[in-house]
Amino acid sequence: MLIMAALFAMYGVAQTAYTVPFTEDFEGSSVSTYWTLASSSANHWMIGAGIGNPGNSLYITSDGSSSGYSAATTYASAYMNVDFGNYLECTLSFDWAIMGEEGTTFNYDRVQVFSVPSDMPLPSWTATYISSSSPDVPWISGANVYYLGTFIGQATWQHSSLLLPNYVSGSTTRKIVFLFWCDSSLNYPPVAVDNVSVTGSSCARPSAVTVPGSTIAQTTADISWTGTAE
Numbered sequence: 001m002l003i004m005a006a007l008f009a010m011y012g013v014a015q016t017a018y019t020v021p022f023t024e025d026f027e028g029s030s031v032s033t034y035w036t037l038a039s040s041s042a043n044h045w046m047i048g049a050g051i052g053n054p055g056n057s058l059y060i061t062s063d064g065s066s067s068g069y070s071a072a073t074t075y076a077s078a079y080m081n082v083d084f085g086n087y088l089e090c091t092l093s094f095d096w097a098i099m100g101e102e103g104t105t106f107n108y109d110r111v112q113v114f115s116v117p118s119d120m121p122l123p124s125w126t127a128t129y130i131s132s133s134s135p136d137v138p139w140i141s142g143a144n145v146y147y148l149g150t151f152i153g154q155a156t157w158q159h160s161s162l163l164l165p166n167y168v169s170g171s172t173t174r175k176i177v178f179l180f181w182c183d184s185s186l187n188y189p190p191v192a193v194d195n196v197s198v199t200g201s202s203c204a205r206p207s208a209v210t211v212p213g214s215t216i217a218q219t220t221a222d223i224s225w226t227g228t229a230e
Contacts, residue, residue, distance in 0.1 A: 011037040017081035039076035059192035087200030100152040109182035110152035
């Protein structure tokens with residue numbers, strides 16, 4: 001395992017936190033005040049019209065305009081601060097088009113999404129190159145850091161909804177981080193995110209739902225669960 005420290009250039013610094021519920025389509029004039037963008041190379045996140053679903057989006061560029069990236073080892077982060085308020089459960093949704101370099105043992109160019117504490121100083125982590133025997137291991141770790149998924153292999157727009165665990169919500173502001181990594185060989189654009197939203201519910205969905213087979217009748221059944229739902 002190779003440990004590599006990266007020096008980051010800042011391409012935007014957030015001044016404002018989103019309040020749940022919200023939807024961000026990257027079209028407004030004030031959108032840049034909500035996002036912090038940083039990168040270890042000329043490949044970096046930007047908000048613009050290089051690609052979108054439709055219109056503007058948040059995407060990786062190497063020239064500060066068009067959608068695409070060069071063959072240069074890169075750790076690029078884009079994050080927003082989100083005030084989750086008192087919701088018991090929240091869902092993060094977004095559109096994404098992230099082709100990347102998908103392999104049988106290791107996915108080289110891809111995006112990972114995280115929820116991290118609001119006071120976690122990003123970007124200041126040490127970039128870690130994971131061996132091919134451990135593909136898609138989360139790149140950010142630490143207390144109260146939650147890995148939400150890896151995104152790769154789709155050149156056309158997809159839609160994902162991620163349930164944020166209860167420990168992410170509940171009267172707390174946290175950072176939602178989109179972290180792009182690529183190596184120094186081939187490159188397969190696009191890498192883009194659009195129509196980001198977070199919605200909240202005051203009733204958390206139940207867990208550990210069970211329906212004993214012996215209780216199932218033609219019109220009735222006994223159902224048990226863990227949670228506050230009634």
